[in-house]
Amino acid sequence: MKKKFLNIIILNIFVFIGLISSLFSNTIQPGPRAYDEIQKALIFSKPGDLIQLSEGIFEFEDGLSLDIDNVTVAGEGEDKTILSFKNQKSGAEGLLVTSSGVVLKDFAIEDTIGDAIVVKGANGISFIRIRVEWTGGPKESNGAYGLYPVQSSDVLIDSCIAIGASDAGIYVGQSERIKVLNSLAKYNVAGIEIENSYFAEVIGNTAEHNTGGILIFDLPDLPQQGGHDILVANNLVINNDTKNFAPEGNIVGNTPNGTGIMIMANQFVEIRDNVIKNNATTGILIASYQDEAEDKNYDPIGNHIYIHGNTLNNNGFDVDKVRAKPISDAINGKIPEIVWDGVVPFIEWIGISPSSRVTLGSNFTESGKADFVNLKLMTKFLVPIIHKIDNNYSNYMGELESIKPVVFLQD
Amino acid sequence: MIKYFIIILVTFFLISSLKAEPLFLSEYNFFKNIREQIPKEGVIPYHIANPLFSDYTYKFRFISMPDNKVASYNYENIFNFPLGTTIIKTFAYPVDDRDLKKGFQLLETRLLIHKKEGWTPVSYVWNENQTDAKLKFIGKTIEANWIDKNGNVRNARYRVPNINQCKSCHQLNKAIMPIGPKGRNMDLDFFYQSGKENQIDYWEENKLLKDVPKKKMIKPAIWNDETFLIPERARSYLDSNCAHCHRKGGSAGNSGLYLSLEEVGRMAIGVMKKPVAAGRGSGNMEYVINPGKPEESILLFRMASTDPGVMMPELSRSLSHKEALPVIYEWIKEME
Numbered sequence: 001m002k003k004k005f006l007n008i009i010i011l012n013i014f015v016f017i018g019l020i021s022s023l024f025s026n027t028i029q030p031g032p033r034a035y036d037e038i039q040k041a042l043i044f045s046k047p048g049d050l051i052q053l054s055e056g057i058f059e060f061e062d063g064l065s066l067d068i069d070n071v072t073v074a075g076e077g078e079d080k081t082i083l084s085f086k087n088q089k090s091g092a093e094g095l096l097v098t099s100s101g102v103v104l105k106d107f108a109i110e111d112t113i114g115d116a117i118v119v120k121g122a123n124g125i126s127f128i129r130i131r132v133e134w135t136g137g138p139k140e141s142n143g144a145y146g147l148y149p150v151q152s153s154d155v156l157i158d159s160c161i162a163i164g165a166s167d168a169g170i171y172v173g174q175s176e177r178i179k180v181l182n183s184l185a186k187y188n189v190a191g192i193e194i195e196n197s198y199f200a201e202v203i204g205n206t207a208e209h210n211t212g213g214i215l216i217f218d219l220p221d222l223p224q225q226g227g228h229d230i231l232v233a234n235n236l237v238i239n240n241d242t243k244n245f246a247p248e249g250n251i252v253g254n255t256p257n258g259t260g261i262m263i264m265a266n267q268f269v270e271i272r273d274n275v276i277k278n279n280a281t282t283g284i285l286i287a288s289y290q291d292e293a294e295d296k297n298y299d300p301i302g303n304h305i306y307i308h309g310n311t312l313n314n315n316g317f318d319v320d321k322v323r324a325k326p327i328s329d330a331i332n333g334k335i336p337e338i339v340w341d342g343v344v345p346f347i348e349w350i351g352i353s354p355s356s357r358v359t360l361g362s363n364f365t366e367s368g369k370a371d372f373v374n375l376k377l378m379t380k381f382l383v384p385i386i387h388k389i390d391n392n393y394s395n396y397m398g399e400l401e402s403i404k405p406v407v408f409l410q411d
Numbered sequence: 412m413i414k415y416f417i418i419i420l421v422t423f424f425l426i427s428s429l430k431a432e433p434l435f436l437s438e439y440n441f442f443k444n445i446r447e448q449i450p451k452e453g454v455i456p457y458h459i460a461n462p463l464f465s466d467y468t469y470k471f472r473f474i475s476m477p478d479n480k481v482a483s484y485n486y487e488n489i490f491n492f493p494l495g496t497t498i499i500k501t502f503a504y505p506v507d508d509r510d511l512k513k514g515f516q517l518l519e520t521r522l523l524i525h526k527k528e529g530w531t532p533v534s535y536v537w538n539e540n541q542t543d544a545k546l547k548f549i550g551k552t553i554e555a556n557w558i559d560k561n562g563n564v565r566n567a568r569y570r571v572p573n574i575n576q577c578k579s580c581h582q583l584n585k586a587i588m589p590i591g592p593k594g595r596n597m598d599l600d601f602f603y604q605s606g607k608e609n610q611i612d613y614w615e616e617n618k619l620l621k622d623v624p625k626k627k628m629i630k631p632a633i634w635n636d637e638t639f640l641i642p643e644r645a646r647s648y649l650d651s652n653c654a655h656c657h658r659k660g661g662s663a664g665n666s667g668l669y670l671s672l673e674e675v676g677r678m679a680i681g682v683m684k685k686p687v688a689a690g691r692g693s694g695n696m697e698y699v700i701n702p703g704k705p706e707e708s709i710l711l712f713r714m715a716s717t718d719p720g721v722m723m724p725e726l727s728r729s730l731s732h733k734e735a736l737p738v739i740y741e742w743i744k745e746m747e
Contacts, residue, residue, distance in 0.1 A: 039549045043574055062552070063719075065575035090552075090570050092725035098575070114690065114720035120662070121585070143720055144690020151665050167690045174665055219687060221678055222667045223659075249686050249693035249709065291685070294678050 030056035035064075042066045042073075053107055055080040063091020063112075069099045075107025078131035078161060088113040093143075094132075100124050110135055112143050116165075119149040124410060126156040134164030138187045140245050142166040146188070151224070153177050154408040160184075166245060167252050168193035169210070172200065174224040177406050180205060189246040190215045190255060191237075196222050199229045201406045206236045211244040212252070212259035213237035213279065218266050219251060220293035220300070228267040231403040237261055237276045237283075244323065254290075256281040256320035256327075260312070265289045265300050270403045272361075273309040281324050282335050283315035283370070286358055288343035301343055301357070306400040308361025312337035312370045326375055330389050336371040338363065342378060342390070349378045359398040372396065436520050436535040436544040441475055441499055446541055448501055448517070453478070455619065456603075457610055459596040460633050461651035463724075464732040465502060466567045467559070469515065473499040474592070476619060483622040484611075486594035487673055490620065496525040498589050502569075504557040518553055519571045520544050523581070523589050530587040532577035549573045568729045576726055584660040595631050595672070596651070631672060634738060645742035646672055648735055649680075652724060668699060681710055682746070689713075692721045702746040711739050 028037045028051070038058070041051045047070040055076040060083060066073070075081025085094050094112035097104075100123040108131035109116045116132035119125045132146035146162035149155045150173040160183040162169025169188035172178050178200035184207075185191030191207030193215040194200045207213030214237060218227040237260045246253040255262065258280025263269050264287045276283040284307060289300035316335025321328040327335055340358045348355055363370035372393045380387040433439060443449045448471045450456055455474050462470060476482065480493035492498075499522055503515035517537040524531045535544035536551050550573035556566045581587045594611070601610050614620035632639035634648035654671035656663035666687055669679045678684050681699030686692065686709055694712040701707040713723040715731050722728070 036549055039573055043548050062550070062570070065573065065579070067575045067578060088719060089568060090719050090729065092719060096575070096579070098579070112720075113718070114692075120665070141691060144688060144692070148688070150688070167688070171688075173688065219685075221684060222687060223664060247689075247691045247693045248695035249697045250689060251685065251687070294683075 027052040027054045029054045030058045034058050035060050035062065039064055042068070042071075045071045047071065047101075050074060053081045053083075057082045057084055059084050059087065060094075061085075061087050061089045063088070063093055063096060065096040065098070066102060067098045070101040071099070072103040072105070073107070074103075074105045077106050078108045078129050081107040082110055083107060084110045085112040086110070093118045093148075096120070097122060097125065102126070103128065104130055106130075108133065114143045115145040115148050116143060116162075117147055118145070119152055119155075122149065122152040122155075124154040124408070125149050125152055127158070127160050128156070129159045131161040132163070132165075132169070133161070134166075136164070138164055138166075138189075138242050138245050140166055140247055144168075144250075145171045146185075147171065148173070150174055154410065155179070156181075156408075158182055162191075163187050165189065166247060167250055168215070171195065172197055174222060177408055179203070179406055179408075184208075185210060185213075187242055189242075189244055189252045191240070193217060193252070194227070194230055195219065196225045196227050197230070198224075198227065199406050200231070201403075202230070202232045202235060204234050206238075208236070208239045209242050210240045211242050211246075211257055212255040212262055213240045213276075214261045215252070215255065215259075216261075216263045216266050216269055217251065218264060218289070218299075218302075220289065220295035220298035225295075225298055226267065227265070228269075229403055230266060230269045231406075232261060232269070232271045233273050235274045237274055237279070239278045241278070241280060244320075254323055256285070256324035258282075258315075258318065258320065259285055259324075260315055261285070262287065263302055263305055265302050266305075267299075267302065268304045268403060269302065269306070270400070271305075271307045271310060272402075275311045276315060276337075277311075277313045279315045280318040281316060281320045282327065282339045283312040283337040284310070284339070285324075286338075286340040288341055301345060303355070303357050304400060305358045306361070306402075307338060307358070307363060308399075310363045310370070311366065312363060313366045326377055326380075330375050330380075331373065336373040336391070337365065338370060338372040340372070340374045342374040342376040344378055349382070356396065356398060358396055359400050360393060360396045361399060369393070432524075432531075432533050432546055434546050439475075439497070439522075441473065441497075445543065446517075448503075454499070455614070455617075457592070457597065457601060458599070459591045459651075460599050460631060461596065461647045462591070463652055463655075463727060464735065465727045466569055466730050467508075467557070467565070468502040468504055468518065468569070471501040471503065472591070475499065481618060481621045482614075484594055484620055484624070486624075486628055489589045489591075489593045490597075492525050492589075492592075494525055494527060498523040498592065504555050504567075507558040508560045509558065509562060516555065516557070517541055517544070518555065518569055519547075519551075521577070523587070530581070530589060532574060532581060532587060534571055534574075534577070536571055547571060550576065565730075570726075570729070572726060579662045580655045580724075580726060582662055583658075590655045594628060598628060598630050599633075634735060641738060641741045641745060644738050648738060652732075652735075656724065681708075690720070692723075694721070700743055700746070703744060705740040705743040708743050711736065711743060714739060 053075040093115040094109040097119040103126045105128035134142035144167035146169040155178040165188040168190035169185035173195040176198040191210035260276040260279040260283040262285045374390040477495035482490040501520040506513040537544045551571040553569040632643035649670040650672040657670040684699045716722040
């Protein structure tokens with residue numbers, strides 16, 4: 001009996017100590033000791049802990065890493081708590097998270113030598129009001145990715161800002177159940193990119209002054225491929241006018257200057273109710289993966305692409321003649337607001353198994369209906385003599401079921 | 412009440428001290444002479460065929476297994492070590508690489524301890540007087556210098572990894588695993604006090620290792636041994652310097668680039684493989700390995716770089732391994 005009583009006391013004291021220490025969880029201030037203090041906190045935190053960073057500029061020479069589940073790292077605001085890696089000497093990224101259920105909020109990471117924030121293999125990761133930026137403007141020497149969760153699930157990116165990435169500002173790769181909401185991506189090569197991922201929502205974001213605003217890609221030779229169930233809705237995709245500055249060799253280096261939304265080799269993609277304006281090459285581009293792929297499990301051609309309710313205006317006024325050569329070869333003058341390369345599997349092309357890979361609902365310009373072109377590249381490639389592009393919008397009209405909302409497992 | 416409080420506090424500290432690692436390396440009692448890195452009896456020194464390049468540091472390796480316990484052999488994976496095993500590795504710079512008798516500056520000693528909950532990494536950083544090393548979880552930068560084999564003074568910004576960084580190289584499918592002591596990496600001679608002997612034979616004779624196959628196993632090439640062919644030397648080098656992350660289930664598994672010795676797919680090892688998330692790591696090149704064109708192969712570019720945003724491996728070095736680059740260069744040059 002007495003022993004039991006003692007046990008309860010011990011338990012209570014543990015809870016008490018826990019409470020006290022959480023009350024006194026001190027805020028980390030900038031200064032010469034700050035790196036060690038933050039890294040120490042990141043290592044010794046316990047699940048449920050809050051690591052609070054004060055207002056100010058933290059200058060770090062080495063990358064930070066977190067491997068404890070359910071830790072929150074919070075600053076005082078993306079414009080107030082700034083982690084600057086201008087003089088970074090080691091670490092391939094600013095912050096690496098390899099644990100699950102982590103919440104990052106209200107701070108900025110600037111000028112990392114590689115990627116800004118990498119999250120690998122997390123079940124649950126939230127970025128809230130985080131800013132990642134290369135402050136010298138768009139440059140090839142900038143790091144590749146701003147926010148970069150990969151091989152993760154239940155990914156939430158809400159009200160974040162990504163500026164200047166030499167690949168993608170917000171990039172989600174090989175993940176599932178993803179929400180990218182209310183965020184701003186500018187002066188990146190790709191503003192927002194969802195790659196080789198399943199079940200994603202990209203809603204309410206602004207992508208401006210990138211090379212390409214929003215990219216939905218699927219690539220071969222990766223552990224996870226066959227991207228599907230992606231909804232891109234209510235985004236503002238405007239003025240994507242930054243010349244492609246990706247280092248050569250990278251797949252986004254192929255993104256034509258001035259692309260609004262681009263879909264490559266995904267299944268079940270719905271693009272609706274977006275405002276897409278002033279993108280020089282085109283508003284919406286649906287393309288197949290053009291390079292040779294040895295990968296037998298890879299499907300380079302997209303399917304069930306449904307585009308409706310978008311407002312497109314003044315896109316395609318100055319097509320990128322290098323990266324979008326098939327477009328500029330086929331069309332003189334203004335490019336239609338929506339472009340499909342028209343690549344289909346052979347049996348569909350000869351008509352044995354017809355299908356509608358791209359389905360159009362009503363899409364508008366500010367003064368009327370949006371136009372569309374199927375470049376019919378299959379025909380051009382196989383029987384160039386009969387090749388003709390197809391501008392007839394009504395040939396592609398139809399309706400598909402909407403993509404179901406993403407539900408996180410812990411919701 | 413106060414009495415209870417004190418009891419509780421004491422219990423609390425006891426519990427926490429039970430769990431924690433010793434503060435100093437000397438407390439483990441692994442060494443007869445800790446400064447000279449001479450192990451005590453029962454702590455077995457060893458080396459491996461193809462070590463990871465770590466800024467030209469020398470590495471002194473030891474394994475301590477509980478008495479009367481035996482590890483079991485595995486050719487391509489690490490031996491199955493009994494619980495309670497500690498793998499010990501001290502990193503050091505020679506004062507003068509032309510004359511090792513002048514001694515070493517010991518930097519850190521890393522331990523991998525095989526506990527019930529899994530392999531646990533810890534690192535001990537050597538004090539200035541080189542009398543002992545102290546537990547360090549959060550990593551440290553050591554500005555080190557030494558005289559290299561050509562008599563030049565060299566400097567390195569040596570990074571002691573923090574515990575998360577330990578995990579990033581040592582993780583396989585989310586568990587922490589040793590990297591070095593696997594059969595194919597251990598099959599070489601060592602100068603024991605009793606004389607020169609093959610490590611695997613020695614371990615077997617001393618009842619440290621069981622399940623050793625009777626037949627002779629293939630010895631992989633040693634990367635800097637010119638009696639082996641270039642392709643074999645290159646693959647051995649990539650295996651020990653890249654494949655701890657670049658393998659299925661490793662930290663870089665998401666790249667689809669797999670560089671372990673056992674990997675046979677040409678695309679998997681990077682031949683005509685396009686970069687995925689390399690960013691400026693691509694160096695404006697199109698392929699990881701462009702056969703016949705080492706100057707146009709990302710693999711070699713990233714191995715040669717010392718820019719943290721480009722270089723590979725991401726951890727463990729701040730210098731480039733000039734002696735190894737020609738092997739990779741030749742390999743790609745000869746490749747069809």
